[in-house]
Every structure is written in structure tokens, then in C-alpha cells.
Amino acid sequence: MEHIKKPIRKAVFPVAGLGTRFIPATKASPKEMLPIVDKPLIQYAAEEAIAAGIEQLIFVTSSSKRAIEDHFDKNQELEDELEQRGKYDLLAMVKHIVPEGVSCIYIRQPEALGLGHAVLCAKPVVGDEPFAVILADDLIDGFEQACLSQMVNLYKEQHCSVIGIEEIKAAETDKYGIIKPEEFYENVWKIKSIVEKPTPDKAPSTLAVVGRYLLTPAIFSHLEKIKKGAGDEIQLTDAIARLLAEEQVLGFQFNGIRYDCGSKLGYLKATIDYALQHPNLREGFKKHLQMVCKKNCF
Ligand code: UTP
Numbered sequence: 113m114e115h116i117k118k119p120i121r122k123a124v125f126p127v128a129g130l131g132t133r134f135i136p137a138t139k140a141s142p143k144e145m146l147p148i149v150d151k152p153l154i155q156y157a158a159e160e161a162i163a164a165g166i167e168q169l170i171f172v173t174s175s176s177k178r179a180i181e182d183h184f185d186k187n188q189e190l191e192d193e194l195e196q197r198g199k200y201d202l203l204a205m206v207k208h209i210v211p212e213g214v215s216c217i218y219i220r221q222p223e224a225l226g227l228g229h230a231v232l233c234a235k236p237v238v239g240d241e242p243f244a245v246i247l248a249d250d251l252i253d254g255f256e257q258a259c260l261s262q263m264v265n266l267y268k269e270q271h272c273s274v275i276g277i278e279e280i281k282a283a284e285t286d287k288y289g290i291i292k293p294e295e296f297y298e299n300v301w302k303i304k305s306i307v308e309k310p311t312p313d314k315a316p317s318t319l320a321v322v323g324r325y326l327l328t329p330a331i332f333s334h335l336e337k338i339k340k341g342a343g344d345e346i347q348l349t350d351a352i353a354r355l356l357a358e359e360q361v362l363g364f365q366f367n368g369i370r371y372d373c374g375s376k377l378g379y380l381k382a383t384i385d386y387a388l389q390h391p392n393l394r395e396g397f398k399k400h401l402q403m404v405c406k407k408n409c410f
Contacts, residue, residue, distance in 0.1 A: 118242060128173055144248045145183065160246065166244060169217070242329065255367060259276060275291075275326075275361060277320065280320040283312055286312070290316060291303045292305040293319055305353065308349035308350060335348075369385070
């Protein structure tokens, strides 16, 4: 339990999945590079982590994800060109994608064996520290405070693993990890058990795990022991189920809206909502939407 006094400084971004729901867009480029308006999903995720105090971004990648490394790397040619053209706003934007004091580390997951396996690949870099896991395709608008920052606040009080939770429709339990909750306090549950993708009749609740986790390093020894589970993949949920037997794990219903950008519908919803929030696009886009609604008799 040495980790208890340690702050959360590291975040793991598993980005080695195949993104089959977005084929053909994801045939040669990562789904995490899909933009919402003008920013790739992975940058939203990195910004959320940095806002929560994360200093080390650990990307678990695969062979088709080179664009992610390039995105967080320096692009001298582009910087020189923007400087020459006097485009200083854009120059500042590309220069500060990774702020000072934050570093990026890349690890390969040789085979897409599942989310649990991807997280285990980060063990040599995470070591004996609590850490965050962020799934970039779950884009979360946390309104006043980003989701991960809300979770870190809870971690600082409770010093245990904290999992991001959302209430879902009963018919959709077979797409998520589902918890059996015990009320702790407002928006926070003690997780009594957890199961990956149960059918609605077997689901212990409609409280689903979404792509934000704060985990103690004890999770790694469980990830090392578990076998393939739902979907024939090494599931993070199964390791959390084992962790529960020895440590408290809390479910936290964050304040905010989540968009499942790994699905086409979720991606389109996020694009519309973020475009309507964009200062330079809002008015023009709203007019277009009004016209579309009228034309289609919505
Ligand atoms: P998903 O199942 O949502 O992503 O995994 P996927 O496999 O990329 O997409 P679909 O379902 O085929 O469309 C959740 C997260 O775990 C990562 C994915 O990149 C995604 O962020 N992941 C999944 C890995 O890094 N490695 C894996 O072996 C599996």
C-alpha cells in the first residue's frame, strides 16, 4: 500500500485497438486522430489529463498509430512556415500541444489482445504508482471541471481506485462493464462486483463503466493472472473484479456529457455539440442546422 501517499502523475492512453466500427476511416489511420471540429480526440484526452495534473502521457500504440506520435512531436517545418507567414496564433497552438514539464512515452502493444492487455503493456513505465487510464474515444465534456480532475479530487480524499460511471439504458448493458453498487455518498458508489458486457437480464444495475479510470498499481498483478474474457479479450474489468477482493474501488458518476466517439452516432453528436460551442463557428453552423431541420420537417 506504499502507493497511498503518491500523487497521480501518469496517464495511460490505450490506443492500440482496431477501431472496426469506423472502418474504412480507421484502415490506415488511428480512430483517436479523428477530429471533433478541429482537434483530434487524442488531444482532447491529453488536455484533460494535463488539466488534472498529469506529467507523463503514456500511449500504448500499434503499428498503424504512427500519426499519434507525430501529432505530439515537434514539426519544425510547419513552425518555420507559420513564423514566416506571421501566423503567430497558429504557431503558439502547434508549439504548445505538449506543455513544458509534460513528457510523452510510447509503448507498442504487439497484438490487440484487449484493453486489459494494453494497460498491462504500460506496467514497466507506470511502476509502483497510482495512475490514470483514459480511453480517448470516450470524449467527455465536464462542463465546469474536466472529468479526470473531478476524479482526482475524489482520489485525494479516498486514496483508492476510482472508476468513471454513467447511467445507461437497460437494453445497452451488453456493451459495457456494469457494476453492482452500494451507496457511499452522492454520485459515489462502493463497487461490490463488476461484470463485463452482461445481457440486460443478468446485469446487476444500469451503472456502466466509461473510459476513465484511476487505478492503484495492484491492478497489474491481477492483469498478469487473468485469462481472456468477454469477446475473447483480456478485459480490464476482469482484473478490477479481482482487485475488489483486496481493495476498495469506488464508482464515480461524474458531472458532464460523454460522447462515444468510437461509434458513428456518438461521433456525429459530439461534432454537432462542439461546433455549436465553437466561438467562430457557432452562428454560421446554427443557421445551417436550422435550415436542415426546416427542410427535413424536424
Ligand atoms: P474498443 O473496443 O472500444 O476499441 O476498446 P476498438 O477495438 O479500437 O474499436 P472497435 O470496437 O473495433 O470499433 C476500448 C479502448 O481500448 C483500446 C482501444 O484503442 C480503445 O481506446 N484497446 C482495445 C487497445 O489499446 N488494445 C486492445 O487490444 C483493445
